[in-house]
Amino acid sequence: MTSSRNQILGNIRRGLQRDLLTGDALDQVRTRLREHPANTVPARSQLPQDQQIALFESMANEAAAELIELKTLEALPGTVAEFCRENGIDQLVSASDPALTALDWSGIDNLEITHRVAQAGDSASLTTSFCGIAETGTLMLLSGPHSPTTLNFLPDTHLVLLKQSQIVGAYEEAWARLRQHSDAMPRTVNMITGPSRSADIEQKLQMGAHGPKRLIILLLRD
Amino acid sequence: MQIHSPEFKQRAGDALDNANLQRALGNLRDGFPQKRAAAVARMPEFEQLRNEGRDLKNHILANLDFYLEQFEDNVIKQGGQVHWARDGEEARRAILEICRNAGAKTVTKGKSMVSEEINLNDYLEANGVKPVETDLGEYILQLREDHPSHIIAPAIHLNLDDVSDIFHKKHNRPRSEDPAELMQEAREMLRKQFVAADVGITGANFCVAETGSTIIVTNEGNGDLTQTLPRVHVVITTIEKVVPTLEDMTLFLRLLARSATGQEFTVYNTLSSGPRRPEDQDGPEEFHVVLLDNGRSEMIGSEFQEMLRCIRCSACMNHCPVYGAIGGHAYGWVYPGPMGSVLTPKLIGVDKAGHLPNASTFCGKCESVCPVKIPLPKLMRHWREREFERHLSPKGFRFGLGTWAWFARRPGLYRWVSRSSSWFLKRLGGKQGRIRSLPLGKGWTAWRDMPAPQGSTFMDQWKRHQQTQQQKNKG
Numbered sequence: 001m002t003s004s005r006n007q008i009l010g011n012i013r014r015g016l017q018r019d020l021l022t023g024d025a026l027d028q029v030r031t032r033l034r035e036h037p038a039n040t041v042p043a044r045s046q047l048p049q050d051q052q053i054a055l056f057e058s059m060a061n062e063a064a065a066e067l068i069e070l071k072t073l074e075a076l077p078g079t080v081a082e083f084c085r086e087n088g089i090d091q092l093v094s095a096s097d098p099a100l101t102a103l104d105w106s107g108i109d110n111l112e113i114t115h116r117v118a119q120a121g122d123s124a125s126l127t128t129s130f131c132g133i134a135e136t137g138t139l140m141l142l143s144g145p146h147s148p149t150t151l152n153f154l155p156d157t158h159l160v161l162l163k164q165s166q167i168v169g170a171y172e173e174a175w176a177r178l179r180q181h182s183d184a185m186p187r188t189v190n191m192i193t194g195p196s197r198s199a200d201i202e203q204k205l206q207m208g209a210h211g212p213k214r215l216i217i218l219l220l221r222d
Numbered sequence: 223m224q225i226h227s228p229e230f231k232q233r234a235g236d237a238l239d240n241a242n243l244q245r246a247l248g249n250l251r252d253g254f255p256q257k258r259a260a261a262v263a264r265m266p267e268f269e270q271l272r273n274e275g276r277d278l279k280n281h282i283l284a285n286l287d288f289y290l291e292q293f294e295d296n297v298i299k300q301g302g303q304v305h306w307a308r309d310g311e312e313a314r315r316a317i318l319e320i321c322r323n324a325g326a327k328t329v330t331k332g333k334s335m336v337s338e339e340i341n342l343n344d345y346l347e348a349n350g351v352k353p354v355e356t357d358l359g360e361y362i363l364q365l366r367e368d369h370p371s372h373i374i375a376p377a378i379h380l381n382l383d384d385v386s387d388i389f390h391k392k393h394n395r396p397r398s399e400d401p402a403e404l405m406q407e408a409r410e411m412l413r414k415q416f417v418a419a420d421v422g423i424t425g426a427n428f429c430v431a432e433t434g435s436t437i438i439v440t441n442e443g444n445g446d447l448t449q450t451l452p453r454v455h456v457v458i459t460t461i462e463k464v465v466p467t468l469e470d471m472t473l474f475l476r477l478l479a480r481s482a483t484g485q486e487f488t489v490y491n492t493l494s495s496g497p498r499r500p501e502d503q504d505g506p507e508e509f510h511v512v513l514l515d516n517g518r519s520e521m522i523g524s525e526f527q528e529m530l531r532c533i534r535c536s537a538c539m540n541h542c543p544v545y546g547a548i549g550g551h552a553y554g555w556v557y558p559g560p561m562g563s564v565l566t567p568k569l570i571g572v573d574k575a576g577h578l579p580n581a582s583t584f585c586g587k588c589e590s591v592c593p594v595k596i597p598l599p600k601l602m603r604h605w606r607e608r609e610f611e612r613h614l615s616p617k618g619f620r621f622g623l624g625t626w627a628w629f630a631r632r633p634g635l636y637r638w639v640s641r642s643s644s645w646f647l648k649r650l651g652g653k654q655g656r657i658r659s660l661p662l663g664k665g666w667t668a669w670r671d672m673p674a675p676q677g678s679t680f681m682d683q684w685k686r687h688q689q690t691q692q693q694k695n696k697g
Contacts, residue, residue, distance in 0.1 A: 004306040004307060004308045004312055008306055008308060008461065008513075008515045008519050009287045009290065011522070012286050012287045012290075012461075013287055015521075015522030016284065016286075016287075016522060016523060017523065021287070021288050026288070029285050029288050029289070033292060033466055033467060036432060036466075036468065036470075037469065038469045039278070040270050040274055040473075042266075042267050042271075042476070043266070043267070059486065062486070063486070063487075116503075117503050119417075120413045120417050121413075136486045136487035137486075138491075143498075143499075143504075144499075144501070144502065145502060148502070148503040148505075149446070150450055152446070153446045154447070175468045175469060178468075184495075185433045185435055185493070185495035187494070187495060187496060187497070187498050187505045188450070188492060188493065189492070189493040190490065191487075191491040191492070193486070193487045193488070193490075193491075194489055196489060196490075197489060198358045198405060198441060199253075199375070199441075199483075200357070200359035200362065200375065200376070200377050201362075201377070201380075201382060201405065202246070202249050202380075202381060202401065203250065203375065203378070204401055208409070209358055209405060209442035209443060209444065210409060210412065210416075210442045210443045210447055211443020211444075211446065211447075211489070211490065
């Protein structure tokens with residue numbers, strides 16, 4: 001494999017008619033990695049925050065995500081319970097994120113709530129999110145000890161808490177937040193725009209292929 | 223995939239006569255181009271993004287060795303492994319070894335054209351590892367023992383009936399003709415496979431040097447289940463997929479979804495960086511990236527280097543009148559349409575794939591929709607030249623071209639001959655101006671009338687035009 005590696009890299013350098021990068025050329029590419037300059041950022045999302053929120057909502061709707069407004073964080077357990085009752089869901093797998101577990105779930109009697117990774121057959125999951133991207137109504141979720149990735153994909157319905165203050169305009173702003181949040185990349189970064197779908201049969205769009213059939217964004221005013 | 227490109231002419235003819243295929247291709251022609259146009263219209267900066275995409279790819283290719291080494295370093299730093307493979311054989315062996323070390327009986331697979339390129343499924347199967355395709359289209363094809371005919375819509379050549387039939391046969395369930403029900407069936411069947419698999423294999427749309435991450439772009443979520451549930455995640459990808467930073471990846475993501483399906487953004491854009499962290503509750507314990515070359519490094523510095531800008535969006539084939547008429551299987555290998563007509567001769571040899579760059583009207587639509595502005599017609603022309611130089615083109619073609627060249631080097635004679643043959647053809651066309659049968663042009667007149675030349679030759683008209691201009695200038 002080492003010889004394959006050297007041969008491939010050697011071929012590339014031969015094609016480029018040079019040896020290893022040195023001097024200014026090397027500085028230039030190193031600087032690009034260090035400073036990660038943005039390319040053109042579409043003007044669409046460069047708006048005051050209230051309009052970014054409105055853009056997020058309309059783009060998420062367009063992608064067939066469903067939005068439920070939360071006036072306070074304390075209202076979350078009741079809202080989730082009501083949604084589940086209306087949709088015949090009696091089991092919920094929840095992320096163990098303190099933002100969720102710290103809430104008062106004691107009055108909820110129509111839901112069996114567990115904190116674990118998702119399993120085949122789970123009907124609904126509840127997670128937090130890292131941010132929302134207004135440009136396309138996209139959620140960004142990070143894997144971590146309190147946010148297993150399977151929760152985002154196995155259950156039929158995925159409920160996600162997003163605070164309005166977590167909404168940014170463009171993807172580039174999300175990367176900036178991610179770099180600020182931690183030095184290392186999490187194992188998985190999920191950018192999710194609406195529920196799962198496929199058009200593989202006669203190019204006709206059907207919702208709910210392998211991932212969640214419904215994506216519910218619980219949008220908290222803060 | 224087995225190579226059938228040498229039989230292109232036969233396969234193209236069969237495709238035109240295949241009523242079911244023609245019905246299925248209607249779905250393509252009516253879908254993708256309009257959706258792309260609508261998405262582009264909503265993004266005023268799209269043209270600027272295309273220019274930046276082209277320039278950034280050129281920058282990456284000029285520094286490809288550096289970015290690949292950075293990518294490798296960062297994968298390793300996060301606990302992942304990188305396997306360099308010069309060709310399909312090396313890539314297959316690396317993947318089989320990973321599967322064997324994991325004691326794998328079944329592997330789930332996200333959609334990967336590179337895995338088709340190296341014939342991975344047959345190889346794994348022959349070595350006792352069962353591959354299970356999880357993308358809906360690929361799953362349908364695997365049940366049918368069929369192959370993709372399009373790089374993002376693999377089952378575009380099939381109709382609803384075909385899916386109903388094969389699911390009924392393989393799933394032992396009542397036959398359904400409802401696409402939603404059929405998809406639900408596939409969802410249920412594959413759920414068990416996702417959980418049972420020991421290894422998950424995905425491709426990568428991009429590899430980010432800055433972070434050592436790979437990214438997959440899917441609408442179904444199958445790729446995510448494939449790479450999250452098994453103990454081992456293998457990424458099979460090629461060397462030109464590396465990009466410097468997350469910001470650079472972002473530029474291509476903005477171009478990719480709009481050019482491919484006409485979506486604002488694909489549903490799932492997922493970055494994977496190394497194996498699961500010690501504190502994580504799920505995710506794979508091993509993360510392997512197989513970096514395949516397979517002839518690509520030789521394209522650097524050649525007249526085909528620009529082809530390495532390709533981000534596999536499929537816009538070129540979606541807009542191609544030839545692809546639209548014959549579908550992907552006629553091209554006889556993994557990559558169809560204009561991008562395939564340039565790439566395939568490089569990967570399997572122009573002796574086998576010489577027909578492909580000839581199967582173009584050079585209408586230029588492919589280049590005009592390419593998100594990274596690859597001059598596809600120009601690159602196909604390079605192949606035609608190579609084919610001619612290597613005496614691979616048919617005798618009749620060479621004779622015709624040789625005759626034309628002989629005349630073209632004798633302008634006076636050329637003009638006289640074209641003037642007189644155009645006079646003759648005009649006579650032949652009669653009052654209707656159409657020629658019903660032409661001795662040397664049966665290939666044309668067997669199917670349609672040939673319009674007879676009208677008026678004088680171009681050179682005569684040009685001469686007159688210049689004389690008038692001169693008179694005007696004098697006056």
